Protein backbone atom coordinates (compact mmCIF):
# COMPACT_ATOMS: atom_id res chain seq x y z
CA UNK A 1 0.00 0.00 0.00
CA UNK A 2 1.20 3.48 -0.79
CA UNK A 3 0.50 5.81 2.15
CA UNK A 4 -1.49 8.81 1.09
CA UNK A 5 0.06 12.22 1.60
CA UNK A 6 -3.10 14.06 2.46
CA UNK A 7 -6.83 14.17 2.45
CA UNK A 8 -8.50 14.40 -0.94
CA UNK A 9 -12.04 13.70 -2.19
CA UNK A 10 -12.85 9.99 -2.44
CA UNK A 11 -13.53 10.59 -6.16
CA UNK A 12 -9.85 11.50 -6.53
CA UNK A 13 -8.75 8.54 -4.42
CA UNK A 14 -10.80 6.28 -6.69
CA UNK A 15 -9.04 7.57 -9.80
CA UNK A 16 -5.66 7.14 -8.09
CA UNK A 17 -6.63 3.56 -7.28
CA UNK A 18 -7.43 2.86 -10.95
CA UNK A 19 -4.12 4.36 -12.06
CA UNK A 20 -2.31 2.14 -9.52
CA UNK A 21 -4.01 -0.86 -11.13
CA UNK A 22 -2.47 0.11 -14.46
CA UNK A 23 -5.51 1.77 -16.03
CA UNK A 24 -4.86 4.49 -18.59
CA UNK A 25 -8.33 4.70 -20.13
CA UNK A 26 -11.89 4.44 -18.84
CA UNK A 27 -15.08 4.63 -20.87
CA UNK A 28 -18.31 6.24 -19.74
CA UNK A 29 -21.08 8.76 -20.03
CA UNK A 30 -20.99 11.48 -17.37
CA UNK A 31 -23.67 12.08 -14.76
CA UNK A 32 -24.13 14.58 -11.97
CA UNK A 33 -24.02 11.62 -9.59
CA UNK A 34 -20.25 11.19 -9.87
CA UNK A 35 -18.91 14.71 -10.32
CA UNK A 36 -16.19 14.17 -7.70
CA UNK A 37 -14.85 11.18 -9.68
CA UNK A 38 -14.97 13.21 -12.90
CA UNK A 39 -12.97 15.85 -11.05
CA UNK A 40 -10.51 13.11 -10.13
CA UNK A 41 -10.10 12.31 -13.82
CA UNK A 42 -9.45 16.01 -14.41
CA UNK A 43 -6.91 16.09 -11.60
CA UNK A 44 -5.02 13.12 -13.07
CA UNK A 45 -5.68 13.85 -16.76
CA UNK A 46 -2.01 13.40 -17.64
CA UNK A 47 -2.15 9.75 -16.57
CA UNK A 48 -5.66 8.53 -17.36
CA UNK A 49 -8.29 9.55 -19.89
CA UNK A 50 -12.04 9.46 -19.60
CA UNK A 51 -13.46 8.56 -23.03
CA UNK A 52 -16.91 10.15 -23.11
CA UNK A 53 -19.23 8.00 -25.20
CA UNK A 54 -22.63 8.75 -26.71
CA UNK A 55 -24.63 5.99 -25.04
CA UNK A 56 -23.90 3.84 -22.02
CA UNK A 57 -24.48 0.73 -24.12
CA UNK A 58 -21.57 1.84 -26.30
CA UNK A 59 -19.47 2.73 -23.24
CA UNK A 60 -20.05 -0.60 -21.51
CA UNK A 61 -19.28 -2.50 -24.73
CA UNK A 62 -16.05 -0.51 -25.05
CA UNK A 63 -15.09 -1.43 -21.49
CA UNK A 64 -15.94 -5.06 -22.19
CA UNK A 65 -13.73 -4.98 -25.27
CA UNK A 66 -10.98 -3.40 -23.15
CA UNK A 67 -11.27 -6.35 -20.75
CA UNK A 68 -11.02 -8.83 -23.63
CA UNK A 69 -8.07 -7.04 -25.18
CA UNK A 70 -6.00 -6.44 -22.05
CA UNK A 71 -7.01 -9.29 -19.71
CA UNK A 72 -7.39 -6.65 -16.95
CA UNK A 73 -10.83 -5.33 -15.96
CA UNK A 74 -12.39 -3.03 -18.55
CA UNK A 75 -13.58 0.13 -16.77
CA UNK A 76 -16.88 1.93 -17.29
CA UNK A 77 -18.47 4.88 -15.46
CA UNK A 78 -22.18 5.64 -15.76
CA UNK A 79 -24.82 7.51 -13.85
CA UNK A 80 -27.78 6.18 -11.81
CA UNK A 81 -30.93 4.40 -13.07
CA UNK A 82 -31.00 5.52 -16.74
CA UNK A 83 -27.26 5.22 -17.23
CA UNK A 84 -27.03 1.91 -15.40
CA UNK A 85 -29.97 0.53 -17.42
CA UNK A 86 -28.30 1.47 -20.68
CA UNK A 87 -25.01 -0.04 -19.51
CA UNK A 88 -26.55 -3.39 -18.59
CA UNK A 89 -25.84 -4.88 -22.02
CA UNK A 90 -22.09 -4.60 -21.57
CA UNK A 91 -22.31 -6.20 -18.13
CA UNK A 92 -24.33 -9.10 -19.51
CA UNK A 93 -21.85 -9.52 -22.34
CA UNK A 94 -18.93 -9.55 -19.90
CA UNK A 95 -20.74 -12.17 -17.82
CA UNK A 96 -21.44 -14.53 -20.71
CA UNK A 97 -18.03 -13.93 -22.25
CA UNK A 98 -16.16 -14.32 -18.93
CA UNK A 99 -14.53 -10.92 -19.40
CA UNK A 100 -13.10 -8.98 -16.47
CA UNK A 101 -14.89 -5.65 -16.17
CA UNK A 102 -15.93 -3.14 -13.50
CA UNK A 103 -18.97 -0.90 -13.91
CA UNK A 104 -18.92 2.11 -11.59
CA UNK A 105 -22.33 3.70 -11.07
CA UNK A 106 -22.94 7.08 -9.49
CA UNK A 107 -25.55 6.56 -6.80
CA UNK A 108 -27.99 8.93 -5.04
CA UNK A 109 -26.73 10.62 -1.90
CA UNK A 110 -26.78 8.41 1.20
CA UNK A 111 -29.21 10.80 2.92
CA UNK A 112 -31.76 10.09 0.16
CA UNK A 113 -31.41 6.30 0.10
CA UNK A 114 -34.50 4.10 0.00
CA UNK A 115 -36.90 6.96 -0.86
CA UNK A 116 -36.89 6.10 -4.56
CA UNK A 117 -34.98 9.32 -4.92
CA UNK A 118 -34.32 10.71 -8.39
CA UNK A 119 -33.09 7.80 -10.58
CA UNK A 120 -32.47 5.62 -7.53
CA UNK A 121 -32.01 1.88 -8.11
CA UNK A 122 -30.69 -0.82 -5.82
CA UNK A 123 -27.86 -2.15 -7.98
CA UNK A 124 -27.29 -5.16 -5.76
CA UNK A 125 -30.77 -6.28 -6.75
CA UNK A 126 -30.50 -5.17 -10.37
CA UNK A 127 -27.20 -6.84 -11.16
CA UNK A 128 -27.30 -9.28 -8.25
CA UNK A 129 -24.68 -11.98 -8.39
CA UNK A 130 -25.52 -15.48 -9.42
CA UNK A 131 -24.58 -18.11 -11.89
CA UNK A 132 -27.23 -16.86 -14.33
CA UNK A 133 -27.09 -13.22 -13.31
CA UNK A 134 -25.43 -10.13 -14.68
CA UNK A 135 -22.54 -9.50 -12.32
CA UNK A 136 -20.20 -11.69 -10.30
CA UNK A 137 -20.47 -9.21 -7.46
CA UNK A 138 -22.44 -5.99 -6.91
CA UNK A 139 -21.83 -3.68 -3.97
CA UNK A 140 -22.25 -0.13 -2.76
CA UNK A 141 -19.46 1.82 -1.08
CA UNK A 142 -20.60 3.91 1.89
CA UNK A 143 -17.38 4.77 3.64
CA UNK A 144 -14.71 6.65 1.65
CA UNK A 145 -12.02 5.19 3.88
CA UNK A 146 -13.00 1.71 2.70
CA UNK A 147 -12.60 2.52 -1.02
CA UNK A 148 -9.28 0.61 -1.27
CA UNK A 149 -10.97 -2.48 0.15
CA UNK A 150 -13.89 -2.32 -2.30
CA UNK A 151 -11.78 -1.44 -5.32
CA UNK A 152 -9.27 -4.14 -4.44
CA UNK A 153 -11.98 -6.74 -4.10
CA UNK A 154 -13.58 -5.57 -7.36
CA UNK A 155 -10.31 -6.14 -9.25
CA UNK A 156 -9.82 -9.51 -7.56
CA UNK A 157 -13.33 -10.76 -8.22
CA UNK A 158 -13.34 -9.52 -11.84
CA UNK A 159 -10.13 -11.42 -12.67
CA UNK A 160 -10.23 -14.36 -10.29
CA UNK A 161 -11.30 -17.85 -11.41
CA UNK A 162 -13.80 -17.44 -14.23
CA UNK A 163 -13.42 -13.71 -14.96
CA UNK A 164 -16.50 -11.51 -15.18
CA UNK A 165 -18.13 -8.19 -14.39
CA UNK A 166 -18.37 -6.44 -11.04
CA UNK A 167 -20.65 -3.49 -10.25
CA UNK A 168 -19.73 -0.85 -7.68
CA UNK A 169 -22.29 1.82 -6.78
CA UNK A 170 -20.83 5.09 -5.50
CA UNK A 171 -23.12 7.43 -3.54
CA UNK A 172 -22.40 10.99 -4.59
CA UNK A 173 -21.77 12.23 -1.03
CA UNK A 174 -19.32 9.39 -0.45
CA UNK A 175 -17.38 10.42 -3.57
CA UNK A 176 -17.24 14.04 -2.43
CA UNK A 177 -16.16 13.24 1.14
CA UNK A 178 -12.49 13.62 2.09
CA UNK A 179 -10.35 10.58 2.75
CA UNK A 180 -6.75 9.83 3.41
CA UNK A 181 -7.22 6.24 2.31
CA UNK A 182 -4.02 4.73 0.89
CA UNK A 183 -3.75 3.39 -2.65
CA UNK A 184 -3.52 -0.37 -3.14
CA UNK A 185 -0.68 -1.89 -5.11
CA UNK A 186 -1.44 -3.57 -8.42
CA UNK A 187 -3.55 -6.67 -7.99
CA UNK A 188 -2.89 -9.87 -9.91
CA UNK A 189 -5.26 -12.84 -9.89
CA UNK A 190 -4.16 -15.97 -8.04
CA UNK A 191 -3.59 -18.64 -10.67
CA UNK A 192 -4.97 -22.12 -10.10
CA UNK A 193 -2.75 -24.88 -11.52
CA UNK A 194 -3.39 -28.52 -12.42
CA UNK A 195 -2.35 -31.08 -9.82
CA UNK A 196 0.35 -33.57 -10.92
CA UNK A 197 -2.11 -36.46 -10.53
CA UNK A 198 -4.57 -34.74 -12.86
CA UNK A 199 -1.86 -34.22 -15.46
CA UNK A 200 -0.90 -37.88 -15.21
CA UNK A 201 -4.55 -38.78 -15.84
CA UNK A 202 -4.63 -36.55 -18.96
CA UNK A 203 -1.55 -38.40 -20.11
CA UNK A 204 -3.24 -41.78 -19.57
CA UNK A 205 -6.38 -40.71 -21.40
CA UNK A 206 -4.36 -39.46 -24.35
CA UNK A 207 -2.43 -42.72 -24.51
CA UNK A 208 -5.69 -44.66 -24.49
CA UNK A 209 -7.38 -42.51 -27.15
CA UNK A 210 -7.64 -43.20 -30.86
CA UNK A 211 -9.48 -40.12 -32.06
CA UNK A 212 -8.72 -37.22 -29.68
CA UNK A 213 -9.61 -33.61 -30.36
CA UNK A 214 -8.87 -30.45 -28.38
CA UNK A 215 -11.28 -27.52 -28.13
CA UNK A 216 -9.57 -24.35 -26.92
CA UNK A 217 -11.28 -21.17 -25.81
CA UNK A 218 -12.51 -19.11 -22.91
CA UNK A 219 -10.76 -16.15 -21.38
CA UNK A 220 -7.47 -15.83 -19.55
CA UNK A 221 -5.18 -16.74 -22.45
CA UNK A 222 -1.84 -15.01 -22.87
CA UNK A 223 0.67 -15.21 -25.71
CA UNK A 224 2.75 -17.59 -23.59
CA UNK A 225 -0.22 -19.85 -22.81
CA UNK A 226 -1.19 -19.91 -26.49
CA UNK A 227 2.35 -20.81 -27.48
CA UNK A 228 2.30 -23.66 -24.94
CA UNK A 229 -1.00 -24.87 -26.36
CA UNK A 230 0.60 -24.93 -29.78
CA UNK A 231 3.53 -26.99 -28.46
CA UNK A 232 1.13 -29.42 -26.75
CA UNK A 233 -0.89 -29.77 -29.97
CA UNK A 234 2.27 -30.29 -32.02
CA UNK A 235 3.91 -32.85 -29.78
CA UNK A 236 0.72 -34.91 -29.52
CA UNK A 237 -0.37 -34.14 -33.10
CA UNK A 238 -3.79 -33.11 -31.85
CA UNK A 239 -6.41 -31.44 -34.01
CA UNK A 240 -7.50 -28.20 -32.31
CA UNK A 241 -10.81 -26.42 -32.76
CA UNK A 242 -11.56 -22.98 -31.32
CA UNK A 243 -14.70 -22.51 -29.23
CA UNK A 244 -17.38 -20.03 -30.27
CA UNK A 245 -15.97 -16.48 -30.42
CA UNK A 246 -12.50 -17.57 -29.31
CA UNK A 247 -11.20 -18.04 -32.84
CA UNK A 248 -7.90 -16.40 -32.01
CA UNK A 249 -6.73 -18.73 -29.23
CA UNK A 250 -5.10 -21.05 -31.77
CA UNK A 251 -3.46 -19.85 -34.99
CA UNK A 252 -5.95 -20.61 -37.77
CA UNK A 253 -3.05 -21.04 -40.19
CA UNK A 254 -1.51 -23.88 -38.17
CA UNK A 255 -1.61 -27.37 -39.77
CA UNK A 256 -3.32 -28.77 -36.65
CA UNK A 257 -6.19 -26.26 -36.84
CA UNK A 258 -9.54 -27.99 -37.34
CA UNK A 259 -11.87 -24.97 -37.48
CA UNK A 260 -14.23 -23.06 -35.24
CA UNK A 261 -16.63 -24.87 -32.99
CA UNK A 262 -19.54 -22.46 -32.97
CA UNK A 263 -22.53 -21.19 -34.94
CA UNK A 264 -22.32 -22.36 -38.54
CA UNK A 265 -19.76 -25.04 -37.67
CA UNK A 266 -18.31 -26.95 -40.62
CA UNK A 267 -20.59 -30.04 -40.73
CA UNK A 268 -17.50 -32.22 -41.15
CA UNK A 269 -15.98 -30.84 -37.96
CA UNK A 270 -19.27 -31.39 -36.14
CA UNK A 271 -19.25 -35.01 -37.32
CA UNK A 272 -15.63 -35.37 -36.22
CA UNK A 273 -16.40 -34.09 -32.73
CA UNK A 274 -19.31 -36.55 -32.46
CA UNK A 275 -16.98 -39.30 -33.63
CA UNK A 276 -14.03 -38.39 -31.36
CA UNK A 277 -13.33 -40.68 -28.43
CA UNK A 278 -11.60 -38.02 -26.33
CA UNK A 279 -12.36 -34.31 -26.11
CA UNK A 280 -9.85 -32.16 -24.27
CA UNK A 281 -11.66 -28.87 -23.63
CA UNK A 282 -8.98 -26.35 -22.67
CA UNK A 283 -10.56 -23.22 -21.25
CA UNK A 284 -13.99 -22.89 -22.82
CA UNK A 285 -17.36 -23.06 -21.17
CA UNK A 286 -19.06 -25.90 -22.95
CA UNK A 287 -21.98 -23.63 -23.78
CA UNK A 288 -24.94 -23.93 -26.12
CA UNK A 289 -23.15 -22.36 -29.09
CA UNK A 290 -19.93 -24.37 -28.70
CA UNK A 291 -21.81 -27.65 -28.38
CA UNK A 292 -24.36 -26.95 -31.18
CA UNK A 293 -27.21 -26.88 -28.68
CA UNK A 294 -25.67 -29.47 -26.32
CA UNK A 295 -25.74 -31.97 -29.14
CA UNK A 296 -22.06 -32.50 -30.08
CA UNK A 297 -21.52 -33.41 -26.45
CA UNK A 298 -24.65 -34.66 -24.75
CA UNK A 299 -25.19 -33.78 -21.09
CA UNK A 300 -24.80 -34.85 -18.43
CA UNK A 301 -22.37 -37.58 -19.57
CA UNK A 302 -20.92 -37.13 -23.04
CA UNK A 303 -20.36 -40.21 -25.23
CA UNK A 304 -16.74 -39.12 -25.65
CA UNK A 305 -14.26 -39.17 -22.78
CA UNK A 306 -14.19 -35.59 -21.62
CA UNK A 307 -11.36 -33.69 -20.00
CA UNK A 308 -12.62 -30.25 -19.05
CA UNK A 309 -10.07 -27.68 -17.94
CA UNK A 310 -11.55 -24.40 -16.73
CA UNK A 311 -10.42 -21.50 -14.58
CA UNK A 312 -13.72 -21.36 -12.70
CA UNK A 313 -14.37 -24.16 -10.22
CA UNK A 314 -18.14 -23.61 -10.51
CA UNK A 315 -18.05 -24.09 -14.26
CA UNK A 316 -16.77 -27.63 -13.93
CA UNK A 317 -19.56 -30.16 -13.65
CA UNK A 318 -22.22 -27.50 -14.20
CA UNK A 319 -23.58 -29.17 -17.36
CA UNK A 320 -21.23 -32.05 -18.08
CA UNK A 321 -19.91 -34.70 -15.74
CA UNK A 322 -16.41 -34.74 -17.19
CA UNK A 323 -14.25 -37.85 -16.88
CA UNK A 324 -11.58 -35.50 -15.65
CA UNK A 325 -12.30 -31.96 -14.43
CA UNK A 326 -9.32 -29.71 -13.85
CA UNK A 327 -9.65 -26.35 -12.18
CA UNK A 328 -6.81 -24.35 -13.67
CA UNK A 329 -5.93 -21.04 -15.20
CA UNK A 330 -4.80 -21.18 -18.81
CA UNK A 331 -1.52 -19.58 -17.74
CA UNK A 332 -0.74 -22.76 -15.77
CA UNK A 333 -2.70 -25.42 -17.67
CA UNK A 334 -1.25 -24.86 -21.13
CA UNK A 335 2.45 -24.95 -20.11
CA UNK A 336 1.72 -28.02 -17.97
CA UNK A 337 0.08 -29.81 -20.91
CA UNK A 338 3.09 -28.92 -23.04
CA UNK A 339 5.32 -30.92 -20.68
CA UNK A 340 3.43 -34.18 -21.30
CA UNK A 341 5.68 -36.51 -23.26
CA UNK A 342 4.05 -38.22 -26.23
CA UNK A 343 4.85 -41.83 -27.17
CA UNK A 344 7.21 -42.56 -30.05
CA UNK A 345 4.34 -43.11 -32.45
CA UNK A 346 0.85 -41.68 -32.42
CA UNK A 347 -2.12 -43.51 -33.88
CA UNK A 348 -4.04 -40.49 -35.10
CA UNK A 349 -1.76 -38.55 -37.45
CA UNK A 350 -4.15 -39.26 -40.32
CA UNK A 351 -7.12 -38.12 -38.22
CA UNK A 352 -5.43 -34.77 -37.54
CA UNK A 353 -4.37 -34.28 -41.14
CA UNK A 354 -7.89 -34.96 -42.38
CA UNK A 355 -9.33 -32.56 -39.76
CA UNK A 356 -7.18 -29.80 -41.22
CA UNK A 357 -8.00 -30.88 -44.78
CA UNK A 358 -11.71 -30.56 -43.89
CA UNK A 359 -11.00 -27.07 -42.60
CA UNK A 360 -9.20 -26.15 -45.83
CA UNK A 361 -12.01 -27.59 -47.96
CA UNK A 362 -14.56 -25.57 -46.00
CA UNK A 363 -12.69 -22.43 -47.01
CA UNK A 364 -13.68 -22.92 -50.63
CA UNK A 365 -16.75 -20.73 -51.14
CA UNK A 366 -19.66 -21.18 -53.51
CA UNK A 367 -19.46 -18.12 -55.79
CA UNK A 368 -22.23 -15.55 -55.31
CA UNK A 369 -23.12 -12.58 -57.56
CA UNK A 370 -23.12 -9.62 -57.68
CA UNK A 371 -21.47 -9.23 -54.24
CA UNK A 372 -19.58 -12.22 -52.89
CA UNK A 373 -18.98 -11.86 -49.15
CA UNK A 374 -16.39 -14.64 -49.12
CA UNK A 375 -14.36 -12.65 -51.64
CA UNK A 376 -14.85 -9.53 -49.52
CA UNK A 377 -13.27 -11.28 -46.52
CA UNK A 378 -10.44 -12.65 -48.65
CA UNK A 379 -9.80 -9.22 -50.08
CA UNK A 380 -9.62 -7.72 -46.59
CA UNK A 381 -7.09 -10.39 -45.61
CA UNK A 382 -4.91 -9.49 -48.60
CA UNK A 383 -4.79 -5.84 -47.59
CA UNK A 384 -4.55 -5.71 -43.79
CA UNK A 385 -1.71 -6.81 -41.46
CA UNK A 386 -1.97 -10.24 -39.82
CA UNK A 387 -2.31 -8.65 -36.38
CA UNK A 388 -5.44 -6.73 -37.41
CA UNK A 389 -8.17 -6.78 -34.77
CA UNK A 390 -11.54 -7.84 -36.17
CA UNK A 391 -14.74 -6.97 -34.34
CA UNK A 392 -18.36 -7.91 -34.92
CA UNK A 393 -21.68 -7.99 -33.13
CA UNK A 394 -24.37 -10.56 -33.82
CA UNK A 395 -25.95 -11.53 -37.10
CA UNK A 396 -25.50 -13.83 -40.06
CA UNK A 397 -23.03 -11.40 -41.64
CA UNK A 398 -20.42 -12.49 -39.05
CA UNK A 399 -20.51 -16.01 -40.47
CA UNK A 400 -18.47 -14.96 -43.51
CA UNK A 401 -15.77 -13.55 -41.28
CA UNK A 402 -15.57 -16.58 -39.02
CA UNK A 403 -15.68 -19.05 -41.88
CA UNK A 404 -13.27 -17.45 -44.31
CA UNK A 405 -10.87 -15.32 -42.27
CA UNK A 406 -7.85 -17.04 -40.71
CA UNK A 407 -7.32 -15.43 -37.33
CA UNK A 408 -3.68 -15.15 -36.31
CA UNK A 409 -3.32 -16.81 -32.94
CA UNK A 410 -2.80 -14.67 -29.87
CA UNK A 411 0.63 -16.21 -29.66
CA UNK A 412 1.67 -14.01 -32.56
CA UNK A 413 -0.48 -10.97 -32.25
CA UNK A 414 -2.47 -10.56 -29.04
CA UNK A 415 -6.21 -10.79 -29.41
CA UNK A 416 -7.31 -10.49 -33.01
CA UNK A 417 -11.03 -11.09 -32.54
CA UNK A 418 -13.40 -9.13 -30.34
CA UNK A 419 -16.92 -10.51 -30.55
CA UNK A 420 -19.69 -11.33 -28.10
CA UNK A 421 -20.24 -14.91 -26.98
CA UNK A 422 -23.50 -13.49 -25.64
CA UNK A 423 -24.67 -12.82 -29.22
CA UNK A 424 -25.23 -9.17 -28.38
CA UNK A 425 -25.98 -6.99 -31.38
CA UNK A 426 -24.29 -3.61 -31.48
CA UNK A 427 -21.02 -4.84 -29.98
CA UNK A 428 -18.79 -4.47 -33.02
CA UNK A 429 -18.67 -0.69 -33.52
CA UNK A 430 -17.88 0.23 -29.89
CA UNK A 431 -15.43 -2.66 -29.61
CA UNK A 432 -13.64 -1.40 -32.72
CA UNK A 433 -13.51 2.16 -31.41
CA UNK A 434 -12.15 0.92 -28.07
CA UNK A 435 -9.54 -1.26 -29.78
CA UNK A 436 -8.44 1.62 -32.02
CA UNK A 437 -8.08 3.90 -28.99
CA UNK A 438 -6.27 1.32 -26.86
CA UNK A 439 -3.96 -0.06 -29.54
CA UNK A 440 -3.54 2.80 -32.03
CA UNK A 441 -0.66 1.08 -33.83
CA UNK A 442 -2.89 -1.83 -34.91
CA UNK A 443 -5.46 -1.84 -37.69
CA UNK A 444 -9.02 -2.54 -36.63
CA UNK A 445 -11.73 -3.83 -38.95
CA UNK A 446 -15.35 -3.96 -37.84
CA UNK A 447 -17.82 -6.05 -39.81
CA UNK A 448 -21.40 -5.07 -39.00
CA UNK A 449 -24.86 -5.95 -40.18
CA UNK A 450 -27.25 -3.11 -40.93
CA UNK A 451 -29.28 -4.03 -37.84
CA UNK A 452 -26.15 -4.55 -35.78
CA UNK A 453 -24.54 -1.28 -36.87
CA UNK A 454 -27.39 1.06 -36.03
CA UNK A 455 -27.72 -0.24 -32.48
CA UNK A 456 -24.52 1.61 -31.52
CA UNK A 457 -23.56 3.56 -34.67
CA UNK A 458 -23.59 6.80 -32.65
CA UNK A 459 -20.16 5.79 -31.33
CA UNK A 460 -18.73 6.92 -34.69
CA UNK A 461 -18.83 10.33 -33.00
CA UNK A 462 -16.76 9.00 -30.08
CA UNK A 463 -14.13 7.74 -32.51
CA UNK A 464 -13.78 11.17 -34.08
CA UNK A 465 -13.86 13.06 -30.78
CA UNK A 466 -11.05 10.96 -29.32
CA UNK A 467 -8.89 10.63 -32.42
CA UNK A 468 -9.39 6.90 -33.09
CA UNK A 469 -8.02 5.55 -36.36
CA UNK A 470 -5.74 8.53 -37.00
CA UNK A 471 -2.45 6.89 -36.04
CA UNK A 472 -0.46 4.15 -37.75
CA UNK A 473 -3.33 1.70 -37.31
CA UNK A 474 -6.43 2.13 -39.45
CA UNK A 475 -10.06 1.90 -38.31
CA UNK A 476 -12.52 0.61 -40.90
CA UNK A 477 -16.16 -0.31 -40.39
CA UNK A 478 -17.84 -2.38 -43.10
CA UNK A 479 -21.64 -2.37 -43.03
CA UNK A 480 -23.40 -5.28 -44.71
CA UNK A 481 -26.74 -3.78 -45.70
CA UNK A 482 -29.25 -6.46 -46.66
CA UNK A 483 -32.32 -4.47 -45.60
CA UNK A 484 -33.34 -7.00 -42.99
CA UNK A 485 -32.66 -8.43 -39.56
CA UNK A 486 -31.44 -11.33 -41.68
CA UNK A 487 -30.82 -13.87 -38.93
CA UNK A 488 -34.36 -13.53 -37.65
CA UNK A 489 -35.71 -13.63 -41.20
CA UNK A 490 -33.78 -16.90 -41.67
CA UNK A 491 -35.40 -18.40 -38.57
CA UNK A 492 -38.81 -17.13 -39.70
CA UNK A 493 -38.47 -18.72 -43.12
CA UNK A 494 -37.52 -21.97 -41.44
CA UNK A 495 -40.38 -21.99 -38.93
CA UNK A 496 -43.06 -19.79 -40.58
CA UNK A 497 -42.16 -19.79 -44.30
CA UNK A 498 -43.21 -16.73 -46.28
CA UNK A 499 -44.64 -14.92 -43.25
CA UNK A 500 -42.25 -11.97 -42.83
CA UNK A 501 -42.98 -10.23 -39.58
CA UNK A 502 -40.96 -7.56 -37.80
CA UNK A 503 -37.72 -8.34 -39.60
CA UNK A 504 -37.71 -5.86 -42.52
CA UNK A 505 -35.55 -2.75 -42.14
CA UNK A 506 -35.67 0.73 -43.68
CA UNK A 507 -32.09 1.89 -43.85
CA UNK A 508 -30.29 5.22 -44.13
CA UNK A 509 -27.50 5.93 -46.58
CA UNK A 510 -24.77 4.55 -44.29
CA UNK A 511 -21.95 6.27 -46.21
CA UNK A 512 -23.66 9.65 -45.94
CA UNK A 513 -24.28 9.01 -42.26
CA UNK A 514 -20.60 8.20 -41.71
CA UNK A 515 -19.53 11.36 -43.55
CA UNK A 516 -21.83 13.40 -41.34
CA UNK A 517 -19.91 12.07 -38.33
CA UNK A 518 -16.59 13.05 -39.93
CA UNK A 519 -15.63 9.58 -41.18
CA UNK A 520 -14.35 8.92 -44.66
CA UNK A 521 -16.77 7.01 -46.91
CA UNK A 522 -16.77 6.41 -50.63
CA UNK A 523 -19.53 5.18 -52.91
CA UNK A 524 -21.81 2.35 -51.86
CA UNK A 525 -20.36 -1.02 -52.95
CA UNK A 526 -22.71 -3.32 -54.84
CA UNK A 527 -20.33 -5.70 -56.64
CA UNK A 528 -17.36 -7.82 -55.68
CA UNK A 529 -15.15 -5.91 -58.13
CA UNK A 530 -15.99 -2.58 -56.53
CA UNK A 531 -14.92 -3.72 -53.06
CA UNK A 532 -11.15 -3.77 -53.47
CA UNK A 533 -10.78 -0.14 -54.59
CA UNK A 534 -13.18 0.89 -51.82
CA UNK A 535 -11.06 -0.92 -49.25
CA UNK A 536 -7.82 0.53 -50.59
CA UNK A 537 -9.30 4.02 -50.35
CA UNK A 538 -10.58 3.34 -46.82
CA UNK A 539 -7.17 2.11 -45.66
CA UNK A 540 -5.49 5.13 -47.24
CA UNK A 541 -7.78 7.62 -45.51
CA UNK A 542 -6.35 9.87 -42.80
CA UNK A 543 -9.33 9.14 -40.54
CA UNK A 544 -11.71 6.30 -39.74
CA UNK A 545 -13.52 4.98 -42.78
CA UNK A 546 -16.80 3.24 -43.44
CA UNK A 547 -17.67 1.04 -46.39
CA UNK A 548 -21.35 0.56 -47.15
CA UNK A 549 -21.99 -2.82 -48.84
CA UNK A 550 -25.32 -3.65 -50.43
CA UNK A 551 -26.04 -7.38 -50.19
CA UNK A 552 -29.03 -9.10 -51.77
CA UNK A 553 -31.34 -9.97 -48.86
CA UNK A 554 -31.85 -13.45 -50.30
CA UNK A 555 -28.20 -14.31 -49.53
CA UNK A 556 -28.82 -15.59 -46.02
CA UNK A 557 -25.57 -17.27 -44.97
CA UNK A 558 -22.33 -18.45 -46.56
CA UNK A 559 -24.13 -21.73 -47.28
CA UNK A 560 -27.70 -20.95 -48.25
CA UNK A 561 -30.37 -18.51 -49.41
CA UNK A 562 -33.72 -17.47 -47.95
CA UNK A 563 -35.45 -18.94 -51.00
CA UNK A 564 -33.88 -22.31 -50.38
CA UNK A 565 -34.69 -22.22 -46.64
CA UNK A 566 -38.31 -21.32 -47.42
CA UNK A 567 -38.62 -24.04 -50.07
CA UNK A 568 -37.24 -26.65 -47.70
CA UNK A 569 -39.59 -25.52 -44.93
CA UNK A 570 -42.59 -25.61 -47.25
CA UNK A 571 -41.60 -29.02 -48.54
CA UNK A 572 -41.35 -30.25 -44.96
CA UNK A 573 -44.84 -28.99 -44.36
CA UNK A 574 -46.09 -30.59 -47.55
CA UNK A 575 -47.06 -27.26 -49.09
CA UNK A 576 -46.77 -26.33 -52.74
CA UNK A 577 -43.72 -24.20 -53.33
CA UNK A 578 -44.66 -20.71 -54.40
CA UNK A 579 -42.70 -19.15 -57.27
CA UNK A 580 -40.18 -16.76 -55.70
Ligand SMILES: Cc1ncc(C[n+]2csc(CCOP(=O)(O)OP(=O)(O)O)c2C)c(N)n1
Pocket residue numbers: 394395396397398423424425426448449450451452453480482484485486487488
Ligand atom coordinates in the same frame (compact mmCIF):
# COMPACT_ATOMS: atom_id res chain seq x y z
C1 LIG B 1 -29.23 -6.68 -28.65
C2 LIG B 1 -29.86 -7.78 -29.44
N1 LIG B 1 -31.13 -7.65 -29.87
C3 LIG B 1 -31.70 -8.63 -30.61
C4 LIG B 1 -31.02 -9.76 -30.92
C5 LIG B 1 -31.67 -10.88 -31.76
N2 LIG B 1 -31.02 -10.91 -33.08
C6 LIG B 1 -30.01 -11.78 -33.34
S1 LIG B 1 -29.38 -11.59 -34.85
C7 LIG B 1 -30.50 -10.39 -35.23
C8 LIG B 1 -30.51 -9.74 -36.58
C9 LIG B 1 -29.18 -9.21 -37.01
O1 LIG B 1 -29.40 -8.40 -38.14
P1 LIG B 1 -28.24 -7.72 -38.94
O2 LIG B 1 -27.30 -7.02 -38.03
O3 LIG B 1 -28.84 -6.88 -39.98
O4 LIG B 1 -27.44 -8.94 -39.54
P2 LIG B 1 -27.89 -10.08 -40.55
O5 LIG B 1 -28.41 -11.19 -39.72
O6 LIG B 1 -28.92 -9.50 -41.47
O7 LIG B 1 -26.65 -10.45 -41.27
C10 LIG B 1 -31.34 -10.13 -34.15
C11 LIG B 1 -32.43 -9.12 -34.16
C12 LIG B 1 -29.71 -9.87 -30.43
N3 LIG B 1 -28.97 -10.96 -30.65
N4 LIG B 1 -29.15 -8.85 -29.72
